[in-house]
Amino acid sequence: MTTPMVKFDNVTKRYGSLTVLDSLNLEIAPNEKVAIIGPSGSGKTTVLRMLMTLERINDGVIYVDGEPMTHMEKNGALVPASERHLRRVRGNIGMVFQHFNLFPHMSALKNCMEAPIHVLGLPRVEAEERAAELLDMVGLGDKKGHYPSQLSGGQQQRVAIARALAMRPKVMLFDEVTSALDPELVGEVLQVIRRLAKEHSLTMLMVTHQMGFAKEFADRVCFFHSGKIAEQGAPEDLFNNPREERTQQFLSAVLEAG
């Protein structure tokens, strides 16, 4: 069996007395596409935020590409990771946010060049070439000089995807990336993600409310409920024949809303 690209080993996250994730165990294979669904407050976004190191975990270990990320080995034991260790392992992961979080003081092109130049140390010319290529790929080749405020939500989100890809991550995280968009702009963003899934060998984790897209895109769907995976499986099984009552309730509620 190959090493999982991402592995949550008994990971627990608490906010005060509230347990958001309760000893989560989850393994994701290289190149696997996983959709995470569930009611709000079920901890699904927290999974991504912990993996991106935006949240500290309280218990357990997260492994990325076989290496512990939240911890490092020292004298044969695992100790909490130093900032340096975190930064090294974090380089494997890219994330796209619900609210885009583009840098408003930089053009689309500069948004995609900033980290490659200053973090990866790429020469400016090369970074610009790569950024331009990625913007072409997301269909924004003609908007390179535009600032985020001059772009629609869908365009901003596509820039954000290009910006994350410019760091050449092995794992891409999508956190409700279409939830802040007007309905008519959702399609263009999903189209880009669809292409990515087909043409690149990326491990992808997506928290989404778009059940139709999850069904088509994912190799596996995880249904979260109260900080645990209540049910998981291939999309056909989970969507057509949910075994758990909670899954059935959630799906019928979501499908009813359209």
Added chain:
Amino acid sequence: MQLRPLAICAIVFFTAGLAVASFANFREFIPGLLQGAWITVQITIGGCIVAVVAALLAAIARMYGPAPLRWLAVSYIELFRGTSALVQLFWLFFVLPHFGIVLEPMSVAIAALGLNVGAYGAEVVRGAITAVPRGQWEASVALNMPRKLALRRIILPQAFAAMIPPWGNLFIELLKATALVSLITISDLAFKAQQMNQTTFRTVEIFSIVLVMYLAISILITVGMRALETVAARGMARGR
């Protein structure tokens, strides 16, 4: 943009001032007062530069520095906000020589006023940095930027745009506080006015001109800051 009404205001005051001055034969006071005004402008510019540098350093040290630096920054801010600018001026000018440190009056004026306003400015800077949406930090982490790089390249440029209007206020405060330096032997605008008043007793004319001159400088500052605001806002919406 409200540049036009301001510019009109400035021109009206300036010409009104000039007209009054030339009609009533005030002209004799103008060269001397302009000399004083030039000193005032120099102290204002120097003080503003010191204030901005001190404020940035203090705010960043307070927010992100190690404990000793944090304490130093907090002490500086509280000390200079909590005591009078006049006492600070006297301290640097009359007290420091007792410890063997003798400074030029101009240096003392620029340092004291700059540090005084910088202490207020540090809180302005801190507020502006805090106001940058958290998502900007998170995006920086997601792009694996070290904290310092994120602060310098992502957070501060956005904070600058938000801190320009309050800085305009502080610069004008600094201009007005320069009148204090006449008390440490500097012949600034206020000093010149006092001096002329004592020899000629033409109080109305002299202090009317001085009023207009201070106002003109402060309007210049406002106009400059508005222009800076326009530049900073260009192409950038303060969004998430």
